[in-house]
Amino acid sequence: MGPGFLERALHRLISLLQFALLACLLICAGYQSHYIFFKALYFRIREIGVHGNQALSQREIVRLSGLELGDLFFKYNYAKVKERILSNPRVEDARVVVKSPNAIEIQIKERSPSFRLVNGRESYEVDHFGRILGTQQTVKRLPTVSGANPQKGAGGLQLESTQKALLALWVPILEKSPLKDYASINISSPYRVEVRWKDWLVYLADPTLFDRNVELMARALQEATDRAKVVNVIDLRFSNLVLKLSDASAAPAGDPPADGEDDGSPRPAASPEAREGVAAR
Template structure:
């Protein structure tokens, strides 16, 4: 039986030294890499690359870029890693025209603000001006005209206008585009009462709080009526039609001729 070969201490020392040398080299490489990364971080923090270079705003039509950036408190040259994106978004959403706002970092040092605004939904008649009304009830100060937008008569800023705007938002566009004017005419029994004048000549008596659910049925109601006989469609509680009194119309025309 052949015995295994036993290494002497002199034979083992070179291998131990080589192993320790490799471990020392790996440790040195690790320390040098860490030191290099620290230097890179320090240089980056001190360089313009760590500062906001540009602020881009997308999705805004009603609010200017300058106003949005001013409200956000973000400024060119600020440290990009100190930007509180959530807080900036919250500040921007305090603008009455802004529905949603998102702030994100675009590599390497640009800030992008994504905006979603409330949609203009009607025009309010105020001091002989036509001012756009947003779907949240906000009245814009500029007099930009809207195509096929209903005119709001006798309305003022407040809960009734806010509720009306919320209701108009839920009415299908093909029906809303057929609305010519909406007059606020409160009653003792209904503070939300309105009269709606349609482009097809019909008049609607309704209440603001149930307007969207009632107006959905307008096309089917009109389809059952004689288009030559105009009148008032009452949608306050149920739904019924009352034709205009033709005799009274003829009489009033004769009085005007006299």
């Protein structure tokens, strides 16, 4: 065993000690990193704020988001968080803002209900595009939509496309007209949309004739009042304004025509007396 052997053995020992020291340093660094990123409170969510909500509660929005207090803020894909919030039909738009590793802010914009849809024992709020928002009653007085056939789709309960189109067509027109305070709208047929307005049943079909016929309607209603006649039906579907009249003592105003009765459709008349239900062009 010569001097060369001892020198090599000492060199190997020093190398082993250096390796052991480096391994200890790496273990300590790994532990510190684990503590900083997975244990330290600075990187954990301690506050979730919600702004812009009205019908939906803060708890419901946080539940939709999937965020949980105490979780690490970088655990979540915030684009997916936004998608989950938007899955609720009441939410029109949403933003998820990471204000700090401790604080997340959710900003939402809700859709406004325009109607109440009664389907069996359930009552739903519906926006003017025909989206069914849910059963929660957020507005006390809303027009009623009837004649609809809600169906279950990928996004939940929905109206048929033709019925949604009818609402999207007529609601803006009605809201800018004297009929804006209507009580209900029946969309079972595009050829006779029935609107309950005050004490009258109004039939609609052609938007291009609406403004002109509404102008005629005001004069015709005044004439009917002057003649002590009760108006039951106002038909705005044709180029002629059609009113269904009865004597004030014959029937209460506002009663819709029963099955088999005259629905107010225009027909030939031999004299002005026979044309009592028609306001001429």
